[in-house]
Amino acid sequence: MPDLPAHGAMNEGRGSRVQSAAGRKAREGAGEAASDEVLLALYGAGDPAAARSLADRLAPLAFRVAQRMLGDAAEAEDIAQEAMLRLWRAAPGWQPGGARVSTWLYRVAVNLATDRLRRRRTGPLDEAGEVADGRPGAVSALIEADRAQALGAALMCLPERQRQAVVLRHLEGLANPEIAEIMDVGVEAVESLTARGRRALQAALSGRRDELGYEEG
Amino acid sequence: MPEEMELETFFAAARADPPAPSQALLARIADEGRALQPRGRPLVAPVPPRGKGTFRSVLDSIGGWPVLGGLMTAGCAGLWLGLSDAGGLGGYVYAGGSEGWLYGPADLVALAVTEDGV
Numbered sequence: 413m414p415d416l417p418a419h420g421a422m423n424e425g426r427g428s429r430v431q432s433a434a435g436r437k438a439r440e441g442a443g444e445a446a447s448d449e450v451l452l453a454l455y456g457a458g459d460p461a462a463a464r465s466l467a468d469r470l471a472p473l474a475f476r477v478a479q480r481m482l483g484d485a486a487e488a489e490d491i492a493q494e495a496m497l498r499l500w501r502a503a504p505g506w507q508p509g510g511a512r513v514s515t516w517l518y519r520v521a522v523n524l525a526t527d528r529l530r531r532r533r534t535g536p537l538d539e540a541g542e543v544a545d546g547r548p549g550a551v552s553a554l555i556e557a558d559r560a561q562a563l564g565a566a567l568m569c570l571p572e573r574q575r576q577a578v579v580l581r582h583l584e585g586l587a588n589p590e591i592a593e594i595m596d597v598g599v600e601a602v603e604s605l606t607a608r609g610r611r612a613l614q615a616a617l618s619g620r621r622d623e624l625g626y627e628e629g
Numbered sequence: 630m631p632e633e634m635e636l637e638t639f640f641a642a643a644r645a646d647p648p649a650p651s652q653a654l655l656a657r658i659a660d661e662g663r664a665l666q667p668r669g670r671p672l673v674a675p676v677p678p679r680g681k682g683t684f685r686s687v688l689d690s691i692g693g694w695p696v697l698g699g700l701m702t703a704g705c706a707g708l709w710l711g712l713s714d715a716g717g718l719g720g721y722v723y724a725g726g727s728e729g730w731l732y733g734p735a736d737l738v739a740l741a742v743t744e745d746g747v
Contacts, residue, residue: 468655476648
């Protein structure tokens with residue numbers, strides 16, 4: 413950040429205090445449910461508290477979806493940081509009334525995760541072979557005792573687009589039209605991807621029923 | 630369908646235990662956000678214009694500085710014409726029954742007045 417002249421710094425400080433008070437008022441006026449769009453507008457106006465509020469609220473979303481798509485916490489951290497960096501840069505020109513901030517961020521995170529998955533596929537052939545060869549075997553190797561981890565491992569065996577659709581629909585709880593916007597496909601395509609993903613997950617997890625606490629019958 | 634219900638329990642378990650970023654990552658992201666944050670627009674009251682003095686009122690009534698500049702230029706030019714020796718107009722002049730040395734525009738005017746007999 414460039415150094416500010418003393419006068420500018422004084423104005424900046426006074427302005428920040430006023431904006432911070434305005435930000436508090438806006439947040440209080442809207443209750444706890446100040447929208448992401450309001451927070452982003454406050455951030456763009458220089459409210460010093462808005463950056464932390466947005467990070468606390470939106471970075472976990474990007475991290476979650478990246479972690480569930482990639483199964484790698486370190487890569488998910490990179491993606492969350494990169495997605496938020498893009499949000500900071502987009503904030504000054506953000507058009508109110510356009511896409512929801514969370515939808516926009518989901519889309520950025522999903523695209524970044526997809527790029528990583530594609531880079532993985534262009535890696536050495538023996539690495540690609542491990543995944544392709546043994547879907548049931550890979551699941552068996554990765555499955556832990558609890559169901560969440562078993563599901564996470566099974567998700568890794570789904571084709572990329574099915575995984576995106578299942579994660580967004582069943583784990584992030586988004587509606588099909590929003591998923592369609594994020595994935596840039598039609599709603600019917602989302603329904604189809606989700607249905608195929610569910611069938612593949614059932615097939616992958618059916619062999620683990622006993623271990624995961626399901627009795628036969 | 631039992632298998633569908635079983636799958637839902639997997640989803641529910643995963644939703645109940647979502648992967649979460651560390652506080653250190655959130656702090657780093659917020660710091661980065663603050664570093665990239667646009668400068669706040671200072672919300673200070675605008676300075677009201679100062680009251681007009683007499684000079685300012687007169688100046689405004691004649692049209693402001695451009696008009697005053699024109700007036701001053703015209704005045705200076707008139708003064709120069711009056712005080713300087715207008716060589717082009719000087720000389721011994723015969724006009725009708727009058728004659729004499731002409732030194733400047735003032736003499737020319739005087740001569741004209743004499744001619745008209747006013």
